[in-house]
Amino acid sequence: xxxxxxxxxxxxxxxxxxxxxxxxxxxxxxxxxxxxxxxxxxxxxxxxxxxxxxxxxxxxxxxxxxxxxxxxxxxxxxxxxxxxxxxxxxxxxxxxxxxxxxxxxxxxxxxxxxxxxxxxxxxxxxxxxxxxxxxxxxxxxxxxxxxxxxxxxxxxxxxxxxxxxxxxxxxxxxxxxxxxxxxxxxxxxxxxxxxxxxxxxxxxxxxxxxxxxxxxxxxxxxxxxxxxxxxxxxxxxxxxxxxxxxxxxxxxxxxxxxxxxxxxxxxxxxxxxxxxxxxxxxxxxxxxxxxxxxxxxxxxxxxxxxxx
Amino acid sequence: xxxxxxxxxxxxxxxxxxxxxxxxxxxxxxxxxxxxxxxxxxxxxxxxxxxxxxxxxxxxxxxxxxxxxxxxxxxxxxxxxxxxxxxxxxxxxxxxxxxxxxxxxxxxxxxxxxxxxxxxxxxxxxxxxxxxxxxxxxxxxxxxxxxxxxxxxxxxxxxxxxxxxxxxxxxxxxxxxxxxxxxxxxxxxxxxxxxxxxxxxxxxxxxxxxxxxxxxxxxxxxxxxxxxxxxxxxxxxxxxxxxxxxxxxxxxxxxxxxxxxxxxxxxxxxxxxxxxxxxxxxxxxxxxxxxxxxxxxxxxxxxxxxxxxxxxxxxxxxxxxxxxxxxxxxxxxxxxxxxxxxxxxxxxxxxxxxxxxxxxxxxxxxxxxxxxxxxxxxxxxxxxxxxxxxxxxxxxxxxxxxxxxxxxxxxxxx
Numbered sequence: 197x198x199x200x201x202x203x204x205x206x207x208x209x210x211x212x213x214x215x216x217x218x219x220x221x222x223x224x225x226x227x228x229x230x231x232x233x234x235x236x237x238x239x240x241x242x243x244x245x246x247x248x249x250x251x252x253x254x255x256x257x258x259x260x261x262x263x264x265x266x267x268x269x270x271x272x273x274x275x276x277x278x279x280x281x282x283x284x285x286x287x288x289x290x291x292x293x294x295x296x297x298x299x300x301x302x303x304x305x306x307x308x309x310x311x312x313x314x315x316x317x318x319x320x321x322x323x324x325x326x327x328x329x330x331x332x333x334x335x336x337x338x339x340x341x342x343x344x345x346x347x348x349x350x351x352x353x354x355x356x357x358x359x360x361x362x363x364x365x366x367x368x369x370x371x372x373x374x375x376x377x378x379x380x381x382x383x384x385x386x387x388x389x390x391x392x393x394x395x396x397x398x399x400x401x402x403x404x405x406x407x408x409x410x411x412x413x414x415x416x417x418x419x420x421x422x423x424x425x426x427x428x429x430x431x432x433x434x435x436x437x438x439x440x441x442x443x444x445x446x447x448x449x450x451x452x453x454x455x456x457x458x459x460x461x462x463x464x465x466x467x468x469x470x471x472x473x474x475x476x477x478x479x480x481x482x483x484x485x486x487x488x489x490x491x492x493x494x495x496x497x498x499x500x501x502x503x504x
Numbered sequence: 505x506x507x508x509x510x511x512x513x514x515x516x517x518x519x520x521x522x523x524x525x526x527x528x529x530x531x532x533x534x535x536x537x538x539x540x541x542x543x544x545x546x547x548x549x550x551x552x553x554x555x556x557x558x559x560x561x562x563x564x565x566x567x568x569x570x571x572x573x574x575x576x577x578x579x580x581x582x583x584x585x586x587x588x589x590x591x592x593x594x595x596x597x598x599x600x601x602x603x604x605x606x607x608x609x610x611x612x613x614x615x616x617x618x619x620x621x622x623x624x625x626x627x628x629x630x631x632x633x634x635x636x637x638x639x640x641x642x643x644x645x646x647x648x649x650x651x652x653x654x655x656x657x658x659x660x661x662x663x664x665x666x667x668x669x670x671x672x673x674x675x676x677x678x679x680x681x682x683x684x685x686x687x688x689x690x691x692x693x694x695x696x697x698x699x700x701x702x703x704x705x706x707x708x709x710x711x712x713x714x715x716x717x718x719x720x721x722x723x724x725x726x727x728x729x730x731x732x733x734x735x736x737x738x739x740x741x742x743x744x745x746x747x748x749x750x751x752x753x754x755x756x757x758x759x760x761x762x763x764x765x766x767x768x769x770x771x772x773x774x775x776x777x778x779x780x781x782x783x784x785x786x787x788x789x790x791x792x793x794x795x796x797x798x799x800x801x802x803x804x805x806x807x808x809x810x811x812x813x814x815x816x817x818x819x820x821x822x823x824x825x826x827x828x829x830x831x832x833x834x835x836x837x838x839x840x841x842x843x844x845x846x847x848x849x850x851x852x853x854x855x856x857x858x859x860x861x862x863x864x865x866x867x868x869x870x871x872x873x874x875x876x877x878x879x880x881x882x883x884x885x886x887x888x889x890x891x892x893x894x895x896x897x898x899x900x901x902x903x904x905x906x907x908x909x910x911x912x913x914x915x916x917x918x
Contacts, residue, residue, distance in 0.1 A: 271726045273726070277719025293727040295727050
């Protein structure tokens with residue numbers, strides 16, 4: 197399945213929120229939808245889900261209109277909230293039924309999901325008796341209980357402790373594995389890098405960068421290499437000596453301390469193999485040797501941080 | 505349709521399980537039942553007093569004629585409930601003491617031919633009935649005094665009696681509903697309509713604003729069509745209100761039937777209830793009309809309020825409109841004003857209903873107003889759905905009317 201948004205524009209009053217954006221998400225791999233606050237993420241999501249229409253452009257699933265495809269959406273909004281005073285089971289089965297499930301099925305699915313997030317003993321308690329993190333797990337259950345084809349998670353990790361974050365990671369991995377279309381919106385870049393094969397960065401209503409995350413990273417200059425050795429046996433001087441002995445010192449422009457090792461800037465990215473060979477043949481106890489890629493955070497700040 | 509029914513069921517069940525709903529329903533039912541049982545309960549207590557369970561024992565009344573003007577037989581023809589005994593002397597203190605100790609029921613001291621004092625423990629609820637001691641004693645003494653005086657003046661006993669025999673009069677109200685019963689019905693039932701519509705209308709607004717402020721709305725609007733959410737919610741509240749009205753009605757009828765014998769003294773009430781079958785039907789009809797008209801508006805306004813605290817401000821215009829509708833529907837309003845009001849759809853539910861109770865209207869008039877109101881309800885439902893669709897996605901300060909109209913114009917159909 198492929199969800200495609202093409203040439204979407206949307207204005208609220210005078211304000212143009214989305215300016216001709218296009219993006220697509222495929223089943224079996226997650227799309228990270230990134231953008232600063234107010235960049236247009238939520239509007240994009242709402243248009244994709246048909247909450248309101250775009251001024252122009254189209255939303256399609258495998259070439260058909262989403263509403264005709266019968267595909268179900270599961271949406272975890274950034275603004276969390278359910279009925280605080282109603283029992284967890286009753287409101288989950290209500291939401292399940294609203295999305296077209298039969299009453300008994302919705303109930304069963306609710307019980308199953310509450311169990312999956314480890315809160316079975318609260319099934320008949322009001323939502324407000326739970327802590328914030330646990331309420332969020334219930335919200336996640338409500339998002340997924342009708343087994344949606346397209347799952348949109350807006351900041352799913354905010355407010356979760358490491359154990360719950362692990363649980364959520366497993367659930368998201370399962371979704372991807374089960375060939376769901378997963379759209380993941382977050383400011384926590386670490387999670388996006390972990391889950392998303394593809395990303396789209398929105399800035400002021402425009403898509404400023406989109407595509408396969410690996411390819412995007414590869415497209416950045418690859419002439420910086422990270423070198424880490426065991427203990428403190430290496431310093432810029434010893435490294436220079438080793439490279440000099442191998443006759444490749446000329447390829448290295450600069451050696452600077454980086455993380456717990458050194459960053460070597462090469463004059464030619466293609467020559468990194470020669471450096472690796474020289475180091476491997478040397479006496480230096482090498483622990484890590486890798487091309488330094490930009491982190492998603494760096495890419496994001498570069499693409500979305502220009503305007504304030 | 506399925507989604508609409510799901511919302512309707514959930515909302516309706518929510519009301520029925522709501523503690524406030526249960527408490528209000530039970531409390532009012534108890535009040536209605538208690539009110540109707542009051543005469544029975546009082547009868548029970550007075551039965552305990554006399555120990556004769558139901559049949560009242562004779563009440564002793566002492567008569568002391570200080571003036572010497574009256575014959576002791578003047579009280580002979582009075583109901584056997586009272587046993588009048590002439591005594592040669594009686595002071596006020598003695599009379600008070602004997603009444604206090606329950607030896608006698610009352611005492612009459614005639615100090616002059618034209619003046620007497622009646623001592624009685626307490627004027628009970630039967631003050632209005634023909635067996636009331638005050639009336640009986642007054643009539644007996646007054647009649648005898650006039651008879652004597654006329655005879656003194658030269659009339660024969662027959663002539664004097666003829667003069668004193670009152671003219672028999674009979675008034676018949678030819679309208680189907682008597683003014684009193686119409687007045688009572690109209691006031692009482694319009695008040696019930698007013699309370700129920702306003703209460704449930706406000707509940708709809710609160711519920712919508714609550715969903716918004718708790719952000720449950722985010723889940724709802726992405727799970728269901730906004731029309732289904734609004735219409736299901738309004739109809740759910742309407743059914744809850746209807747259920748409550750029906751419960752009160754059943755309790756009232758049951759209370760009435762249970763206490764039928766004790767209520768026999770209240771013929772007026774009897775006839776009002778017996779003749780109000782049609783009005784109850786109309787009350788339910790106008791309940792639905794009034795409810796939909798206002799609940800849609802309340803729902804739409806609730807969606808504009810971001811927080812439950814804002815509801816009062818945003819729903820103020822509608823509440824005021826409704827209060828005006830209630831005021832012009834009071835039976836004290838002039839007939840012509842009420843007639844005009846009954847064709848203004850916002851006022852129809854209460855004004856037309858009030859006119860029906862008062863017997864001021866005709867069937868064609870009723871149906872014209874019903875059709876007119878129904879048409880306006882559809883219009884309001886459509887408009888409210890538009891406002892709701894806009895309102896649920898809007899956070900922050902509720903928009904001003906001008907802004908709202910502008911936004912509604914820009915809103916596209918999807």
